[in-house]
Amino acid sequence: MTAPAEFSLQCPLPAAHSAVILMAHGGGGRLTQQLLDRVFYPAFGNPYLQARHDGAALEVGGHRLAFTTDSFVVQPLFFPGGDIGKLAVCGTVNDLAMCGARPRWLSAGFIIEEGLPIETLDRVVTSMKTAAQAAGVIIVTGDTKVVDKGKGDGLFINTAGIGLIETSLRIDPGQVRPGDAIILNGDVGRHGLAVLSLRQGLELETAIESDCAPLIEPVHALLAAGIEVRCLRDLTRGGLASAVNEIATVAGVDIELDEAAIPVNPEVRGASEILGLDPLYIANEGRFVAFVPPGQLAEAVAALRALPGVNRRSASAGSRAGPVGSGYGANWVSCGCWIS
């Protein structure tokens, strides 16, 4: 692979306190958390938000619903393995799945920049239709706005979604307990690098494909197997490391990950090195972690491996949650990892 002539990367260590919004405030890491704590939680704070989960679990007329929303601003709009339309469906569907819900209904809001070819919009919408069919959801309401040329980036999409929670379990970061095992469903970093390598003009021997995919079936395979899932989290912006960091903070536990046991595709590793990035912090769109009771680890991994189309390759991992400051050294609970 060859490096592009010039990079336009941001400083990886942005100012901890800034009076204006920085790109890193949208990166899913420390500054995003600061923004939530300083602006949004004080204004909107309620028990649903304080769960700090991927969506809100609501009780309505004896039913439990999951409700979530997400905005998609990816550039370029089309990339190996997906596009903004597929992303806008899978992203929201996956946040509902992380609540233990079966996604049912989506809304779609389009903010379109003047001058966008209608053919481009057609391709995106067709991709959304295909992704929605694959995920078993329908798009039941929507909105269209057009902004002046130069005031948008071609196309932004917001989707919100509602799903039915079919389990009596409470699945959120607050349920994670010391000793829990963590299961990761595949290699990390592919989505972020598929997009970034295209944006930066990296010439790779093999194009990195986004892992963008719905995660409904793996979640429901765990629930159907009777696994007492404590928490689920899809590893979108901020990647695996930011996700487990946030969960550790909410749950009041320390989490150790055995880096050697986390699969990273060699192309992703190579491109990460060129770009000075850590694959553990790179966005994914078809990867999640499941926190499960240690006694159900083998059963949970078996349920995931039994899914059709799953590559049975497996890696042992040494990842678990422990009490803050427990310093459990080498005494780790083993953790399975299956690769799709």
Ligand code: MG
């Ligand atoms: Mg999420």
